Amino acid sequence: MSMLKLIEDFPNHIIEGIEIANQTNFTNTKNNIQNVVLCGMGGSGIGAKIVSDWVRSEADVPVTLVADYFLPDFVSENTLVIASSYSGNTEETMQALEEANSKRANIVCICSGGKMQGFCSENKYDAIIVPSGRPPRSALAYSIVQILNILSAYNVISDNKAESLKMASELLKKDIDAIKNKGNELAEFLFKKVGIFYSEPQHEGVIVRARQQVNENSKYLAWHHTIPEMNHNELVGWGGGDKRFAPVFFETDDVYFRNEVRYDISKKAIQEKCGEIFIVKSKGESLIEKAMYFIHVIDWCSYYLSELNNADIIDIAIIDHLKGELSKVK
Incomplete structure (x- = not known):
């Protein structure tokens, strides 16, 4: 398949x-x-x-x-x-x-x-x-x-x-065209850059998934961090930021009000360094619906990015090699 x-x-x-x-x-x-x-x-x-x-x-x-x-x-x-x-x-x-x-x-x-x-x-x-x-x-x-x-x-x-x-499944089917379009736009934004994914802590697993999918499917490097934690360290690191990087902010309509302020300040500071940022807004009522929406956008993005990168989306030869070498160690 x-x-x-x-x-x-x-x-x-x-x-x-x-x-x-x-x-x-x-x-x-x-x-x-x-x-x-x-x-x-x-x-x-x-x-x-x-x-x-x-x-x-x-x-x-x-x-x-x-x-x-x-x-x-x-x-x-x-x-x-x-x-x-x-x-x-x-x-x-x-x-x-x-x-x-x-x-x-x-x-x-x-x-x-x-x-x-x-x-x-x-x-x-x-x-x-x-x-x-x-x-x-x-x-x-x-x-x-x-x-x-x-x-x-x-x-x-x-x-x-x-x-x-079940509601998440229905939402993804209903909104599939918008999800694929957003995934394609995100792939174009990430192409030839290093993706950096940001979210609130309640969606950290989602942006770990984003990093993993870009790694395995698209053969790209990326990293992630959460707000507010990144405001205590990584935000300073953006002093050395430039257009090599592609910052992506995953946002919901129920963001904690103090984190909303942090998002706004962070986005402005980062955009001054790299010129562009990308925002993925979720849909749905529950935390689960919103997370699954993000995940589907991410998965489609990884597919489109693999196409742009002319990468074999299935290939994980280096992992197979690693496992083979480990099997020799007793």
């Missing part, structure tokens, strides 16, 4: 993810969960980052992200560990899972098969199996929906957000 088709189908993936969630039966959700750890790397892990942004103000226990081989020391039998590896073979995540198992944590996994499915079968943990045969970065919707469903099943959040997710 082509990346173009996978990007086109993103709204449908949301609905398919909900159908998978509705068919999932968890074996044990009655434990006294005192904290949550979300494990995952790259395209398999970005869903965890996005969801953690969404549930920060709702979850009644701490939610920690792990993109590493090792778990925090606090992990115990009262920890819910959610591990996501699309292939089921991500070595960092698998090592973290072994540690979680040794600490008798509550474990739920999301994968399309691989070693992770075997690990869950052997140790009698729940494994949610998502459709296989695609690049991990194109399976984001499945990951997001399953993580929300797990958190709801374990009473970390009040519900699995299925209605907001």
